[in-house]
Amino acid sequence: xSQATAQSTKKLKITQVRSIIxxxxxxxxTIKALKLGRPNYWVTLNDTPQVRGQLRVVSHLVKVEExxx
Numbered sequence: 001x002s003q004a005t006a007q008s009t010k011k012l013k014i015t016q017v018r019s020i021i022x023x024x025x026x027x028x029x030t031i032k033a034l035k036l037g038r039p040n041y042w043v044t045l046n047d048t049p050q051v052r053g054q055l056r057v058v059s060h061l062v063k064v065e066e067x068x069x
Contacts, residue, residue: 010047011067016040018061030057 016036020028034054035043044067045051055064 009069011044011069012047012051012055013042013044013065013067014055015042015063015065016061017063020061023058023061027058027061030054031061034058034062036062 014034014036016031016039019039020031023031031037034045034051047066055062
């Protein structure tokens, strides 16, 4: 299994822990793109560079855990 394939099988459980009230438009749009919307909502996504970039924008609003797929 190549490294690229191994990385794509990793999953991230992303939980929104803070509200987006008072956040910038970019942060609100990123939360929507991650399919979140309210505190305590969570979603499981593939671990990709694009998702990691989105998480950097809203790192103060979410909690990230690696999940075995």
